[in-house]
Amino acid sequence: MSKKIVIIGAVAAGPKAASRLKRLRPDWEVTMVDRDSLISYGGCGIPYYVSGDVSDESELRATSFHVIRDADFFAHSKGVRVLTRTQAVAIDREKKQVLVRNLDSNAEERLAYDYLMLATGAGPIELPIPGMRLDGVFTIADLHKAIEIKTRIAQGKVSRAVVIGGGAIGIEMAEALTDLWGIETTLLELAPQLLPKLVDRHFAAMLAKHLADKGVAVFTRESATELLDDGQGRVCGVKTTRRALEADLVIVAAGVRPRSELAKAAGLAVAPWGGIRVNQRLQTTDPDIYAAGDCIAVTNLITGRESYAPLGSLANREGRVAADNMAGIPSLFSGVCGSFIMKAFERCIAATGLTWEAALAEGFAADYALTSPSDRAHFFPDQAVVILQLVFDRRSRRVLGLQAFGMMNDSISARVDTAAALIAKGGTIEDFSLVEMAYAPPFSSAIDSLNAAAHVAENMCDHRLRRVDLDRFLAWMEDMSLEPAWAVLDLRHPQESAAYVEKYGEDRWVALEYGQVRRRHHELSPNTTYIILCNAGTRSYEVQVFLDHLGAIDSLVLCGGLNAVSRLGVGWLLK
């Protein structure tokens, strides 16, 4: 028997569900409504459209076979009716009807449904500061805004920009403006670090250093307090908690929040922060009403808690699961690891699962293994160092998360995606230690970086490897009086260590090459705690084990070694 399906929202989860439904149930009537005239676009591609990597906005709305996904396309190719410029005003759950209003004609209509799906997405968080309505101030709310931003840039109207918000979209926009258009760009982030909650602070620091190297002025712990008017209603600057910045373009990328007013008004359960609550079959508290995409609350697979993961990729997965269930095919969406990846100029940064700080806050016995191996065989020409951090629980040995920072290529995808697959299955350190990574020198190492990170974690859990806290070490480097008993034991080649010995003095920076330790360990002092370091940390661990065996020498390992420290942009290191 044919059923009537109404889907509110036609960007990602909506179109996916509509198309899938028509394939599963060709005789059902599927109607999609959206406030916008432009639908079914790749919102995550907006920064690449603004940068010029994607030359025309229509490419973001086109299929892989270059047909624009508009209402006609859905009607003729998918058999789905789409009402654009149409606002869903209210849901009558008793009568199973949605009241919709055309935004041009104001005509209202009641759409009957057997199943309703909410794919209302998310809206940008607007800042409660003066000037948000000035000309030249944009949120990345939809494709129209993106088109307007790019038009202004292309017309040469923008020479200085301020991006407010150091999340993924803010950073991608900052790159787009700086890299391809040469716009003098400042990035402001209220939190003490970029990508707050997505990565731990030392990963954010590596990213911030690279952005700065590429010409973006990055200010963290700094928020905009006012957007300044040039007297003619156009923005001319940004006042922050610390300074005044000139700007002819301001992009507010301060995060998004679920659009759930309609759900709430209909009496459906909504989390306090706005996410529509759904079960694993993506039904709301009304079983005939489904929800998917950026408007819902999802379960974090590691914490088991309600969380928010607004991503086009998840919206598509959820849309498909919702369609399956409406069509009578039992299908579960159990939750997310929270995988994230981004390009930042010539680097890639990515994460999945929990950060160390988040894991501690959740009550895990959390620790992390920080490593800095090669991203492929170390003898292969275009190999490069990648910084990987495995977050784990010392008690259960469960892996809780992975973070990575390296060159802009797909090698980090391989490690993060594999990690997410294992984490979702409750993978332990031992699973990571043995997971089979396809090996040939152009792609990986005989001991893959992901396996190696697990080895470090295992050695930490088994009390063979004791690491120094990175922050404490960095603080000591600035003020050695903080830890009077510490000295560095530098295992690198004398050519590498010489400058450091000269700067810090041979009492506090002891150079003893790795291959000499077994012959010259008696030169070390039993009254000193040696911070053992090398480039990657592997030699350091080996020496710690050896010194422990001797018994008299106390030591801590600098995990990740100078490879990691140098990427933090620690300017004082050899200043």
Place this chain on the structure above:
Amino acid sequence: MSKKIVIIGAVAAGPKAASRLKRLRPDWEVTMVDRDSLISYGGCGIPYYVSGDVSDESELRATSFHVIRDADFFAHSKGVRVLTRTQAVAIDREKKQVLVRNLDSNAEERLAYDYLMLATGAGPIELPIPGMRLDGVFTIADLHKAIEIKTRIAQGKVSRAVVIGGGAIGIEMAEALTDLWGIETTLLELAPQLLPKLVDRHFAAMLAKHLADKGVAVFTRESATELLDDGQGRVCGVKTTRRALEADLVIVAAGVRPRSELAKAAGLAVAPWGGIRVNQRLQTTDPDIYAAGDCIAVTNLITGRESYAPLGSLANREGRVAADNMAGIPSLFSGVCGSFIMKAFERCIAATGLTWEAALAEGFAADYALTSPSDRAHFFPDQAVVILQLVFDRRSRRVLGLQAFGMMNDSISARVDTAAALIAKGGTIEDFSLVEMAYAPPFSSAIDSLNAAAHVAENMCDHRLRRVDLDRFLAWMEDMSLEPAWAVLDLRHPQESAAYVEKYGEDRWVALEYGQVRRRHHELSPNTTYIILCNAGTRSYEVQVFLDHLGAIDSLVLCGGLNAVSRLGVGWLLK
């Protein structure tokens, strides 16, 4: 209490186990013996050394911090004694001693052990044909051979080469010779396809086409019958079952077999094909004797059967597991998926798990989903088509394997490694359908290629998608009388389909653009079986579902579409 460990073989598993053991048990005496003077090298890097990508052989024997791993290195840095140029002659299991002989002095010595580890590796299979001892004929048995090959090439002594064996090493060597040295190279493979057993034949065909495009002459179903003598003991050509080839260099890469004579002579269990049998703790049938690396039989995690997986990456994993167990840390090596990846000029080919043919032979209800999506967002500038094939069991819906062919970058690693992690855990199509792939347009699609392949598999299992057999379709393209009732239904843009319609005639090649099907389906004939095709196969599936719903039209989908077919090098397609 200190124990004595003897390890036979010092290339991959041996050094890994020795080093790990000294870290776990610094007071134990670890001795490694090897017949060779060169030890602990990255054998998988040999093709890149020959090509010149790696400039000096010593780089293959160096640590990431540029120290050569020789006997001195192991003595001073690891505390491991290494006897090079030393052959293990016999094992006395009663007395727990190994008799070793120095190959230079012929001096013999008995090494006592508490635990013995066999890491004797694999040896190249030599062909039973005349001429194998001629000057200029090489197997890739060790680094010495590689050095000699490269020396000859660098001296300009090689202008024509024949590589016998179309496995990974043979192909990598053929690339090395052709690409960087411009040597006229022929690749011979006895089997009907390259990479036999590693990939299904249409993947091998795509690879063969690319090799041919790059100038390698590829002959399959063809074996060498004689290596020809120039009269002075130097090779001057190769006689095959079909032709005679001139050659001043012949590389025999006909596979490897485990070196297990020593184990066999000691009465340890060895598989008929030569693999030393071990349990999951990597103990041989003598619990005090461990074995790891290319000399052992491993369990295939999908079939549960004994199999052979000689790979440096697995050797390292196994070496670590063996060391753990010797040291008293329980550690299991449960088996392998058999992941494999390689660079071939500008392409990457990879696989994990079972091929379709292998899965059928194993008795699975095996089928495959062949897809040809973009390797990242289709609107992102450097996106390219990747061919992915998911092999699955229709009954259990378990995923059995994945194969991929695409551009030379790391994107295939991401999919194959994620697949291997899931397959090892018994992952089903549904697991693959929802596995979380980190998404941003430079790295992936909103619906990742791996998820999309699972969607196709799901639609096949659920009888929504009926595919045409690729071979049958290709045969029909050559001779349409084979299937009198077939016609193509080409959904592509008229500009794409026009040439095909002209060539094959509008009765057998019906052009009906995707967006027109719902309006013009009545033009289709109920007496025809339509082979629906497009570029990737996704539109074709959608149209099949629609036609099935109408009820009167029979159809089959060309999975992977013309993207896949064109990569097969089907020259007749539009000739």
